[in-house]
Amino acid sequence: MNFVLALDQSTSATKAVLFDTQGVVLDSATREHRQVYPQPGWVEHDAAEIWFNVLAVIRDLAARHPERLRRLTCLSLANQRETFVVFDRRTGQPLYNAVVWQCRRGAELCRELVQGGHEPLVRGKTGLKIDTYFSASKLQWLIQSQPSLAARLRAGDALIGTIDTYLIYRLTGGRVFATDSTNASRTLLYDISHLQWADDLCGLFGVPRQALPEVRESFAHFGETDADRLLPHPVPIQGVMGDSQAALFAQRCFQSGMAKATYGSGTSILLNIGHQFRLSDGGAVTALAWVWQTQPTYAFEGLINYSAATVSWLKDQLGLIGDAAETEALGGAVPDNGGVYLVPAFAGLGAPWWRPDARAALLGLTAHTRKEHVVRAALEAIAYQIRAVLEMMRADAGVKVAALHADGGPTRNAFLMQFSADLAGVELRVGDVPEASALGAALAGLLGLGIHRSLPEVAALRRETRSYKPQMDPEAARRLYEGWLAAVRRIL
Numbered sequence: 485m486n487f488v489l490a491l492d493q494s495t496s497a498t499k500a501v502l503f504d505t506q507g508v509v510l511d512s513a514t515r516e517h518r519q520v521y522p523q524p525g526w527v528e529h530d531a532a533e534i535w536f537n538v539l540a541v542i543r544d545l546a547a548r549h550p551e552r553l554r555r556l557t558c559l560s561l562a563n564q565r566e567t568f569v570v571f572d573r574r575t576g577q578p579l580y581n582a583v584v585w586q587c588r589r590g591a592e593l594c595r596e597l598v599q600g601g602h603e604p605l606v607r608g609k610t611g612l613k614i615d616t617y618f619s620a621s622k623l624q625w626l627i628q629s630q631p632s633l634a635a636r637l638r639a640g641d642a643l644i645g646t647i648d649t650y651l652i653y654r655l656t657g658g659r660v661f662a663t664d665s666t667n668a669s670r671t672l673l674y675d676i677s678h679l680q681w682a683d684d685l686c687g688l689f690g691v692p693r694q695a696l697p698e699v700r701e702s703f704a705h706f707g708e709t710d711a712d713r714l715l716p717h718p719v720p721i722q723g724v725m726g727d728s729q730a731a732l733f734a735q736r737c738f739q740s741g742m743a744k745a746t747y748g749s750g751t752s753i754l755l756n757i758g759h760q761f762r763l764s765d766g767g768a769v770t771a772l773a774w775v776w777q778t779q780p781t782y783a784f785e786g787l788i789n790y791s792a793a794t795v796s797w798l799k800d801q802l803g804l805i806g807d808a809a810e811t812e813a814l815g816g817a818v819p820d821n822g823g824v825y826l827v828p829a830f831a832g833l834g835a836p837w838w839r840p841d842a843r844a845a846l847l848g849l850t851a852h853t854r855k856e857h858v859v860r861a862a863l864e865a866i867a868y869q870i871r872a873v874l875e876m877m878r879a880d881a882g883v884k885v886a887a888l889h890a891d892g893g894p895t896r897n898a899f900l901m902q903f904s905a906d907l908a909g910v911e912l913r914v915g916d917v918p919e920a921s922a923l924g925a926a927l928a929g930l931l932g933l934g935i936h937r938s939l940p941e942v943a944a945l946r947r948e949t950r951s952y953k954p955q956m957d958p959e960a961a962r963r964l965y966e967g968w969l970a971a972v973r974r975i976l
Contacts, residue, residue: 490922495749500541513544525588528581560723560925562730590621611770620672660707669772703932723929728752730924735889747892764880767836786873790828825971891920906956916948
């Protein structure tokens with residue numbers, strides 16, 4: 485038996501997961517990193533801290549499984565997608581904090597570009613909207629506001645990369661400067677029809693083309709690493725994907741019409757639409773799901789800025805809970821939300837509204853409102869947003885979504901899963917591996933290495949799922965949803 489070590493570098497933490505070649509989880513280790521908020525609406529991470537955490541989680545597993553790591557087949561990587569780092573070409577050291585996908589500092593630049601009539605060009609090439617959710621406007625802001633950094637980029641002394649690029653560079657000691665197509669596609673700089681960086685988009689956002697990495701398929705070879713001598717021998721880096729696409733792959737959503745929702749800090753809902761690039765007529769963006777043997781697969785995506793991050797807000801900012809796990813019991817401790825609705829527009833509203841200027845609000849409070857009502861409203865807000873995105877995507881794709889595959893840490897919350905199924909009116913199938921992004925990257929690595937030889941072979945691998953079917957009266961679900969939409973209209 486051989487093994488795969490997969491890194492999942494997410495918005496809140498870095499996790500290393502040890503799998504066997506059948507995709508069974510054997511062990512994992514996690515380190516959280518700080519969320520840096522320099523001013524309202526800005527979000528950063530310390531990329532050096534993330535690198536140290538990568539080494540720490542690998543060290544933990546190496547200490548517990550020395551024999552298994554001697555039989556390591558590859559190291560795979562899934563990562564938070566739009567977050568980017570500018571780092572030193574010689575040392576790999578970050579030259580500025582990583583700018584996170586949640587950060588809104590590019591909002592004014594986005595407004596100017598939209599008003600300038602550039603949206604059709606950008607959307608036609610990238611499948612995405614001009615929005616600060618994606619990397620380019622924040623990168624443009626950084627280049628404009630940091631002249632010394634801009635000079636280093638132009639001179640070739642500094643490099644730009646999403647988190648996967650940065651970690652691959654450090655894992656390989658600077659020998660490989662590359663990204664995969666799923667991560668490249670989230671920058672607003674990559675043409676997802678022609679599968680290459682778009683020079684006109686780089687010019688539009690003022691990004692030096694020569695500072696961007698080589699783009700490879702997710703299943704390609706990305707060099708070798710011994711993880712700073714923590715591994716007993718060098719292993720190939722194989723299987724690199726943005727976390728949401730990796731989760732779609734882990735759920736085996738290989739056919740058009742199959743959909744998944746990753747419950748993370750934000751929630752990404754992806755619906756496979758096949759091999760033909762097309763744009764939606766509604767608020768969905770078009771994502772590059774993956775490229776396998778030069779053939780791209782596309783998906784419609786609905787992006788929710790705040791889902792599990794809302795629970796973190798309850799804990800870290802309000803102090804209403806000590807641990808996210810408490811929310812399941814608290815949400816079920818009251819019979820309903822007591823008329824309380826939370827609109828978690830802490831970083832604007834994503835699909836289907838796309839309003840970066842929106843701000844969060846807690847509405848419907850009375851003298852009888854208890855902590856439990858607020859916690860329940862926070863959980864319900866996740867489900868309301870999922871229903872809004874699913875309704876948009878059904879209309880855009882013209883397909884019926886009979887089931888939604890779900891993954892991510894919050895899927896352990898049975899209250900949230902059942903309420904999501906009730907509100908969306910679809911069966912929710914929760915996989916037995918919450919670490920779906922890590923699993924997807926590992927499966928991609930095994931496919932790239934030829935250990936599994938085809939997508940049907942990957943699809944046939946054994947897995948268990950828990951099913952949540954709608955139990956609420958559809959009319960009651962509609963009334964709740966209408967109440968939340970009314971709250972959204974209030975803040976807009």
